[in-house]
Amino acid sequence: MATVETDARTVETTGETTPVDLAWLAEQIPYRFYQECIHCGFCLPTCPTYVLTGDENDSPRGRIYLMKSVADGRLAVGPEIRKHLEFCLDCRACETACPSGVKYARLVEPFKIELIRKTPPGKGFGTLQKVVLHHLLPYSNRVRASLLPVRLLQKIGLMNPLRKSGLFKLLPSTLRNMEATVPTLQPASNLPEVLPAIGPRRARVGILLGCVTDVMTPQTNSATARVLRRNGCEVVVPRAQTCCGAIHYHSGAEAPALAMARQNMEAFDFENLDAIVVNAAGCGAMFKSYDHVLPPEERERAARFVAKVKDVSEFLMELGPIPPDNPLPLKVTYHDACHLRHGQQVYDQPRRLLEMIPGLELVPLAESELCCGAAGTYNLTEPEAAHRLGRRKAGNVEATGAAVVASGNIGCTLQIGRHIREAGLNVEVVHPVDLLDRAYEGGS
């Protein structure tokens, strides 16, 4: 048992504590953010981790209580607190549920960053996370090569033994030096830099390709560009754009994340664009947070950038979408990606777009708002819980009898796709714009 001195009193914790920097946390988190939680419990049943364990410690209300206790100097961050905070998916379902307007992500993110920063190298998930997240994901041309083995290892349950064996340590040494540089993406979707509008021009928009999307589902990027053009948009694909920085930011590497934010704000000539269109919910949510993750002196400019950022469905509905002509006689269901539903409060727009497609039957998905377990890097860090959520999602999809499940986030697409395959289901997983594109281009 370790005893930690705090300003107020001596608290006892059970095990090794993580020495978090309370002053830094206090700078990041205004105290009123904690007080906004009135402890009503409304968020509990919407939280995927609470639904799994039924333990208040795994609920939003509980985690806020823990964080507040840490901020108050009442608790040190022992292994239990760490476990419960890391178990959080960062899906932000609790924000949607909260009547008091608690900004949960603004509380938990600095904590998670601080926890990862204070993890001694080679401990816990640190190594693996740093390898996969910092070194591989943002460089999209390496993603395909690197992600697959990790996913495979995970699937056959070898990840833990491998990590323990120290084999993984070989990887970072070869890739370590890359962290400092911010790379430029070479789009796999091979889109030219400017694509003209089809028909009269109604808007000029930039699109973000996204590292994982562009490698795993480049067709979705092409579809996004075509659908926008069909709706009268001139589409700009800035060459200098880079990873949104979400994965870095959420795993504690604040500096590279901010460098990426700055580079993107440069790359998109946003003052001269009507919108910056994003088709991956996780990236969209990160883009929209640039105005509070950057230091105060840069926030005003960032706010102007953020004002232009739109999820593709959000943008199309604001623009007034042109209905597609070709029927798609398909039974489709829609999964609410957390970073769209909860992170950006976009839920109606993708459904309206799908309903616009002639012949398409949109059927409701039970628990459509429950996280599928992808949640950023969660399936790497909490494989067991991610599995359970993934299986649950696949089961709900199966129950709808739909032939296609649409979701607005690449992470969800990969996670749901995998669990659908594992369940032996014959269901296609797509982005809503993939379906729209088919309906514009001639059906299938």
Place this chain on the structure above:
Amino acid sequence: MVRLRPILMECEAMPTTAADASLIAELTELLGEEGVIHRHDERVVFECDGYVIDKAMPDVVAFPTSTEQVAAVVKLCNRRGVPFVPRGAGTSLAAGTLLPEGGVMINLTRMNRVLEIDVRDRYAVVEPGLINVWLTEALAGTGLHYAPDPSSQVACTIGGNVATNAGGPHTLKYGVTTNHVRGVELVTTEGEVVWIGGLVADQPGYDLAGLLVGHEGTFGVVTKIVVGLSRNPEAGRTLLAVFQTIDDSVSAVSDIVAAGIVPAAVEMIDNLMIRAVEEAYHFGFPLDAEAVLIIEIDGIEAALDREARAITEIVQARDGRIDRNIAWRTRKEPEYKSIWKSRKSAFGAIGRVSPTFCTQDGVVPRTALPQILRYMGEASKRYGLRIANVFHAGDGNIHPIILFDEKDADQVKRALEASRDILAECIRLGGSVSGEHGIGAEKIAMMPLLFSPDDLAAMAALHEALNPGGLCSPHKKIPMGGHCVEQVAPGRHAPA
């Protein structure tokens, strides 16, 4: 080890408990590692529920997954003389899940299945940890629903509802929890498993199931519940009536009932609350209204418009107007969902206006609503504190929310005094100090104001018969002599 004790004056020696290693070991043997929380850092979050003023950490938190496990835990506690308390979602507004001297908290969140739905005989058998609204969701497509709908229904459990006899906006027409519970499986305070009541309603003999509803966890742990289900109404109208004065609004409530109309719900929201709710949900409540009523009627479509007209006339006679008239059939209509979401989450929205506030849960005869609201207006002036109101007007169940700054000791004191004054006035007007949130540990000191010593003695005798030794949920509901809880800070939260 730091344990925050509630503000408790010890009038005589109390038994002490210690979660010694052997208790933890025995619990772990019963429930497995997964089912027991005993480390300090993980117990902290269980030190309070929806009521956050008084806090006490349990020594151990147990997560049983079956009736047998609950019974085994209760027997173990009895054998070792350790106090225990059941807990559902922890939305209690009366410190119902507090264990003032520590002990074992029995958390029922992992017993949350719907065991059976019988559409023809209109009942469902559920486990206690089932979330209220999940039952209604499970009934989708059957044409039935579970009527008691506390504002907290998205989070609270049916076990907790049974224990507190929860009410809600639709209580006015459909009754409170007790009207919908046919039977329960109970693990008695000594660990025996018994069935009380059954699948059919209104059995002969004493209404023992009725006795159990509202026991606030003092008669044992409820492990299964047979609830009656209600048929969905064919259609309904939800009216938003806008008034220039609070007096007019609550007078209109009595007028409506006096005219022989039985609305499904009548909810009042005053100006301060309207503004907070509007900021949170943008429903479109008129910001200049002094008060609004949400009046719902339901039943056979053919009769609804006539009833709505009658209500409109009553509202107009009180210088009010109908701002919306939402016609619905499925309760899934966006505008319907939006107005009720605004209402049911109203309490949470007050956090946007003031981080600290306290609320009370009082009842007055419906016709005394104008008096009590006037009294509150005066109290607000007298104490120099803002008071917001949102409540189940049809039942005369008020929930004044007093806003104050917790850093200002004088304001805290004034808020507490204002709360007490208002509750005392409720009693004076022929009402009571708890409409639906229960007595818990919070209001136990008010019981002598409400009941004569003889009444209290009778209740204590019942308590002693069903909870001999008092290990189950100590210091709750009924003052058992010995201890008196003194409140030094106002209850901060407590919605309607």
